[in-house]
Amino acid sequence: MGKTYINGIGCVSAQKTFDTVFLEEAxxxxxxxxxPLELPTYKDYISPIAARRMSKAxxxxxxxxxIAMKEAHVDTFDAIITGTGMGCIEDSDKFLKAIIxxxxxxxxxxxxxQSTHNTVGAQIALGMTCKAYNFTYVNAAVSFESAxxxxxxxxxxxxxxxxxxxxxxxxxxxxxxxxxxAGFIKNDEEGSFPILNSKSKGTVFSEGxxxxxxxxxxxxxxxxxxxxxxxxxxxxxxxxxxKIISFLKQNNLEVSDVDAVVLGINGDMEFDNYYxxxxxxxxxxxPQVYYKHLSGEYNTASAFGLFVxxxxxxxxxxxxxxxxxxxxxxEIKHLLLYNQYRGIDHSFTLISxx
Amino acid sequence: MNIGVAITGMGIISAIGNSVDxxxxxxxxxxxxxxxxxxxPTVHAAVMKVGEIKKTNDELxxxxxxxxxxxxxxxxxxxALAAKQAVQNAGISLINEYKTGLISATSVGGxxxxxxxxxxxxxxxxxVKYISAHDGGDVAQKIAEEIGLKGFVTTISTxxxxxxxxxxxxxxxxxxxxxxRVIVGGTDALAKFTINGFKTLMILSDTYNTPFDNDRKGxxxxxxxxFLVLESDEIVAKENKKVLxxxxxxxxxxxxxxxxxxxxxxEGAFLAMEKAFEVSGLKPSDIDYINVHGTxxxxxxxxxxxxxxxxxxxxxVPDFSSTKPFxxxxxxxxxxxxxxxxxxxxxxxxxxxxxxxKTPMAEFNMVPQTAIKHKNIDHVLSNSFxxxxxxxxxxxxxx
Numbered sequence: 001m002g003k004t005y006i007n008g009i010g011c012v013s014a015q016k017t018f019d020t021v022f023l024e025e026a027x028x029x030x031x032x033x034x035x036p037l038e039l040p041t042y043k044d045y046i047s048p049i050a051a052r053r054m055s056k057a058x059x060x061x062x063x064x065x066x067i068a069m070k071e072a073h074v075d076t077f078d079a080i081i082t083g084t085g086m087g088c089i090e091d092s093d094k095f096l097k098a099i100i101x102x103x104x105x106x107x108x109x110x111x112x113x114q115s116t117h118n119t120v121g122a123q124i125a126l127g128m129t130c131k132a133y134n135f136t137y138v139n140a141a142v143s144f145e146s147a148x149x150x151x152x153x154x155x156x157x158x159x160x161x162x163x164x165x166x167x168x169x170x171x172x173x174x175x176x177x178x179x180x181x182a183g184f185i186k187n188d189e190e191g192s193f194p195i196l197n198s199k200s201k202g203t204v205f206s207e208g209x210x211x212x213x214x215x216x217x218x219x220x221x222x223x224x225x226x227x228x229x230x231x232x233x234x235x236x237x238x239x240x241x242x243k244i245i246s247f248l249k250q251n252n253l254e255v256s257d258v259d260a261v262v263l264g265i266n267g268d269m270e271f272d273n274y275y276x277x278x279x280x281x282x283x284x285x286x287p288q289v290y291y292k293h294l295s296g297e298y299n300t301a302s303a304f305g306l307f308v309x310x311x312x313x314x315x316x317x318x319x320x321x322x323x324x325x326x327x328x329x330x331e332i333k334h335l336l337l338y339n340q341y342r343g344i345d346h347s348f349t350l351i352s353x354x
Numbered sequence: 355m356n357i358g359v360a361i362t363g364m365g366i367i368s369a370i371g372n373s374v375d376x377x378x379x380x381x382x383x384x385x386x387x388x389x390x391x392x393x394x395p396t397v398h399a400a401v402m403k404v405g406e407i408k409k410t411n412d413e414l415x416x417x418x419x420x421x422x423x424x425x426x427x428x429x430x431x432x433x434a435l436a437a438k439q440a441v442q443n444a445g446i447s448l449i450n451e452y453k454t455g456l457i458s459a460t461s462v463g464g465x466x467x468x469x470x471x472x473x474x475x476x477x478x479x480x481x482v483k484y485i486s487a488h489d490g491g492d493v494a495q496k497i498a499e500e501i502g503l504k505g506f507v508t509t510i511s512t513x514x515x516x517x518x519x520x521x522x523x524x525x526x527x528x529x530x531x532x533x534x535r536v537i538v539g540g541t542d543a544l545a546k547f548t549i550n551g552f553k554t555l556m557i558l559s560d561t562y563n564t565p566f567d568n569d570r571k572g573x574x575x576x577x578x579x580x581f582l583v584l585e586s587d588e589i590v591a592k593e594n595k596k597v598l599x600x601x602x603x604x605x606x607x608x609x610x611x612x613x614x615x616x617x618x619x620x621e622g623a624f625l626a627m628e629k630a631f632e633v634s635g636l637k638p639s640d641i642d643y644i645n646v647h648g649t650x651x652x653x654x655x656x657x658x659x660x661x662x663x664x665x666x667x668x669x670x671v672p673d674f675s676s677t678k679p680f681x682x683x684x685x686x687x688x689x690x691x692x693x694x695x696x697x698x699x700x701x702x703x704x705x706x707x708x709x710x711x712k713t714p715m716a717e718f719n720m721v722p723q724t725a726i727k728h729k730n731i732d733h734v735l736s737n738s739f740x741x742x743x744x745x746x747x748x749x750x751x752x753x
Contacts, residue, residue, distance in 0.1 A: 080608075085489055085491060086488075086489055087489075087490075087511065092547075095547065095550075095551065096465075096468070096469055096472065096547055097472075099469070099546055099547065099550050100469070100472050100473070103397060104396060104397045104398060104546065104550055105397070107550055107553070107554045108554060109551070109554035109555045112547075112550070112551035112554055112555070113555070113613050113614050113741070114613070115551070116461065116511070116513045116740075116741045116742060117461075117490070117511035117512075117513075118511060118512045118513060118740070118741070118742040118744060119613070119741075119742060121742065122608070122613060122741070122742025122743055122744070123613070123742075125608045125610050125742075125743065126610050126611075126612075126613070126743065129610045130608060130610055131607050131608050131609070131610050131621065131622065131625055132607065132608065133606045133607065133608075134512070134606065134607075134608040134742070134743070134744060135510060135512060135519055135523075135606065136510065136511055136512050136742075137508055137509065137510060137511075138460075138463070138489065138490035138491065138509050138510070138511040139490060139491040139494055139507065139508040139509040140489055140490075140491030140492070140495075141491075142491075142507075142508060143491070146508040146509075149508075150523065153526065153527070153530055153532065156530070157530060177476075178475060178485045179485070181475060181476065181482055181485065182482055182485040182486060184485075184486075231506055231507070231508070232504065232505060232506070233456075233494075233495060233498050233503070233504060233505065233506070233507035234495075234498075234504055235504075299489075299491075344495055345491065345495075345507075
């Protein structure tokens with residue numbers, strides 16, 4: 001059975017996660033409830049002519065995947081697998097608005113063509129003429145994990161050696177307005193939007209693209225081994241701990257073997273109990289990490305979480321800005337990531353030093 | 355030894371029927387269900403035809419027994435109906451008894467509700483509940499809740515090949531032992547969004563779609579949902595389950611040619627079929643029937659035809675037909691409903707006709723089966739292709 005290693009990472013997010021080592025230039029901004037992207041210089045990666053027609057998701061996907069490929073020294077894949085919760089909503093919104101505003105007349109196809117959820121994966125494949133397996137998962141907060149799960153299953157079975165996986169989501173003005181109306185984004189009037197120990201509903205949103213080169217072999221650029229990943233659509237708060245214990249057990253580990261836990265805490269008082277239930281019990285003596293105060297929430301923000309976890313293991317250090325408690329460990333060997341969104345789509349990812 | 359993964363249940367709702375029995379009946383009688391659109395107010399109603407499920411959202415909600423404050427999109431409702439049928443057909447009473455998953459597929463998810471309420475959300479608080487019903491994950495979560503499933507749930511969206519990929523992932527998960535049982539399929543309701551999208555691409559026919567005809571003018575859109583239940587051989591043996599057919603081969607490849615158009619020689623389709631043969635261990639000469647993608651767009655049928663010829667040889671193409679004249683092109687659900695048709699073909703020894711065909715294409719010598727044909731069918735190959743160059747092939751085999 002093959003092992004799955006992360007050999008390259010590229011990330012475009014609300015922080016400067018490109019041309020940096022590990023969040024040394026990160027800025028905590030608690031005054032916004034929607035964090036803007038830290039934009040890369042697109043023309044370094046995409047010709048300006050091509051970029052003009054591309055949505056943010058496609059551009060960010062190309063930049064992040066290019067960075068990951070460069071780091072891993074890889075330029076062909078046996079599979080390209082992406083995850084996106086909301087898909088290409090910029091083009092989708094544009095086309096839908098045009099339909100409604102113009103009563104179904106005078107439409108052009110470009111935004112429709114680019115609105116399908118698999119556009120980013122398809123554009124990357126097209127750009128490198130990659131005819132391999134190409135899947136896109138669109139299941140809210142486990143979209144990215146589904147992609148990793150699929151990739152790992154292929155490497156486990158020795159069906160693939162080198163796979164590109166990524167999580168991409170973009171935000172639009174219209175979606176932002178809808179999410180505020182529905183209460184998914186914290187109320188503008190709160191003025192300040194702390195994530196840890198939040199006393200309000202909703203969260204701080206953003207967008208981003210995070211890509212990983214997964215391979216069946218270690219290399220000089222290897223970050224970690226992805227040991228296991230599991231998803232469950234629904235769990236009660238009280239079931240999380242036992243789920244984690246059984247997940248660790250199937251990997252011959254116990255809670256005490258986990259050297260750091262990366263939690264998807266997003267400041268929604270209604271649902272952060274899921275994290276609290278384990279951070280105050282099973283993992284109360286474990287270094288705890290959170291990241292959505294830096295990345296913002298989006299359906300594939302957990303890919304930013306995997307970026308954080310991988311960097312922590314490689315650096316053997318947790319930057320202060322990520323610490324959710326004061327516990328430290330001399331060596332970080334096994335790291336567990338747990339994420340959920342609004343009480344559903346739970347994911348558990350175990351990565352280890354190698 | 356059994357090849358592939360056992361299929362123990364199926365459920366379907368489309369323009370031609372609300373159950374597997376109704377579907378089979380329509381296929382055998384050659385009853386197409388392409389009509390003028392009635393559930394969606396669109397300015398294009400007079401110049402296009404669709405394969406529409408003739409039930410209103412209220413009727414669908416009543417069938418599911420949903421409370422009035424539900425926030426189901428039409429996509430979620432038809433998906434839930436088909437998945438429930440499949441679970442019942444497989445004789446499953448305790449859904450979480452084994453490690454069970456759900457893999458759904460959709461192209462536009464709850465777009466049907468979003469486009470209806472686009473500006474009204476801000477004036478009408480009662481509509482706010484639909485904001486969370488837009489994405490593909492919401493559809494899968496609702497189907498999971500309707501069948502009571504707690505476990506692995508995901509959704510694939512690769513445009514018109516989505517459900518083929520859901521079936522493929524499900525088969526792989528059973529084979530690898532990740533799941534004991536999985537409900538796989540797809541669902542897509544008609545929406546103004548897709549109607550106008552395909553209209554701007556100028557690939558909608560203004561009359562009945564005519565796959566593989568020299569004078570084909572484009573596709574009819576349709577709406578549908580279908581799900582299959584796949585189970586491990588251990589469960590099949592332990593519970594002495596009836597196996598309807600097996601998923602014996604699958605392959606996915608990317609055409610990497612253009613975002614929406616297929617390459618001239620059907621490279622992606624060729625590679626997908628080639629991989630499916632490799633997985634199944636079957637040879638092209640083993641295939642008794644091809645359920646082609648056959649959307650009746652000039653580009654698809656030419657590209658697919660060339661790919662089929664590359665695999666089978668122009669003289670050796672088995673009986674083939676597109677069933678899209680019956681149902682319309684049901685996008686992300688297409689491969690799931692055509693999986694049900696393929697299983698029915700195997701069970702009953704019937705090649706379903708390619709309706710509306712008159713004139714062979716000038717480019718090659720490939721004539722679809724135009725009348726119903728009875729013969730033994732051991733293996734069916736089914737193709738599905740989508741935007742983004744996504745090409746998928748499934749092979750279904752007799753148990």
